[in-house]
Amino acid sequence: MDQYRVFGNPIAQSKSPFIHQKFAAQSKLIINYQSELVTLGQFEVAVNNLIANNGKGANVTAPFKEQAFAMCDELSEKAKLAGAVNTLIFTDGVIYGDTTDGIGLVSDLLRHQVTLKNSNILLLGAGGAAKGVVQALFEQSPKSLTIANRTLSKAQAIAEQYPNNAIKAITFADTEELTFDVIINATSAGLSGDSLPISNKTIQHANTCYDMVYGKEPTAFLKQAKLLGVEHIIDGLGMLVGQAAASFQLWTEVNPDVEPVLHSLREQLL
Numbered sequence: 001m002d003q004y005r006v007f008g009n010p011i012a013q014s015k016s017p018f019i020h021q022k023f024a025a026q027s028k029l030i031i032n033y034q035s036e037l038v039t040l041g042q043f044e045v046a047v048n049n050l051i052a053n054n055g056k057g058a059n060v061t062a063p064f065k066e067q068a069f070a071m072c073d074e075l076s077e078k079a080k081l082a083g084a085v086n087t088l089i090f091t092d093g094v095i096y097g098d099t100t101d102g103i104g105l106v107s108d109l110l111r112h113q114v115t116l117k118n119s120n121i122l123l124l125g126a127g128g129a130a131k132g133v134v135q136a137l138f139e140q141s142p143k144s145l146t147i148a149n150r151t152l153s154k155a156q157a158i159a160e161q162y163p164n165n166a167i168k169a170i171t172f173a174d175t176e177e178l179t180f181d182v183i184i185n186a187t188s189a190g191l192s193g194d195s196l197p198i199s200n201k202t203i204q205h206a207n208t209c210y211d212m213v214y215g216k217e218p219t220a221f222l223k224q225a226k227l228l229g230v231e232h233i234i235d236g237l238g239m240l241v242g243q244a245a246a247s248f249q250l251w252t253e254v255n256p257d258v259e260p261v262l263h264s265l266r267e268q269l270l
């Protein structure tokens, strides 16, 4: 049987095995997809063991996405820009790396009928989560794409990868002076209970507020957006299923139906 894994540390919380087994059942494919806790320093060993045991592919989550990138023989353009991969494909002794987080985000926004083309998009954060989605957002031909980050230099480093000042880098304070249609939170501020220094005025102007984080309760950012009457308020559960769907398609060439899987996951959260 073809073997797949999601590697991470910690990994017990991962919903990827559930999602991929559902996708496989939908398409009547028989695969074995499991989560594997990898000891720090043992990532390459884990990947090589999988390859030696009929491994066809793997997902990679924190903290191994950069190590996975370094281990690849071939990389997609998106992965090169992100400097990290979440999907590995093993064929004929070659390790190919790609990143599907951006496709997951964009497909979820489009599924919610959010307009990205010709929109003014604000991405909050410039860490790994933000880096993984910039290219996919850029490909949607927004009117503008702006990255705001607490540490400005990190946002600038991402923006500099793109020619002609196509992407702007600003501080949170700068957001006050500008207006945006779509605001996407890719910071980890909410996870540590911090609220984002972004004003009601900026949020109120947007038609969409998206938080890559998901949970039983809406995040502080989404609660703020809801109170202010923002039209589309979306958490990151659909992005999670969307990135999994894109990985599944890379491995099997089958495009799975995300809706029923997303529905079951949402019910499990409640």
Ligand code: ATR
Binding pocket: 124, 125, 126, 127, 128, 129, 130, 149, 150, 151, 154, 186, 187, 188, 189, 194, 195, 196, 197
């Ligand atoms: P991840 O892989 O989740 O992106 P990361 O690479 O550590 O994790 O990046 C975390 C992001 O959240 C960064 O953009 C960080 O801002 P800095 O670059 O200034 O550190 C942002 N972040 C974390 N806590 C924050 C807070 N309390 N307020 C604003 N931004 C915060």
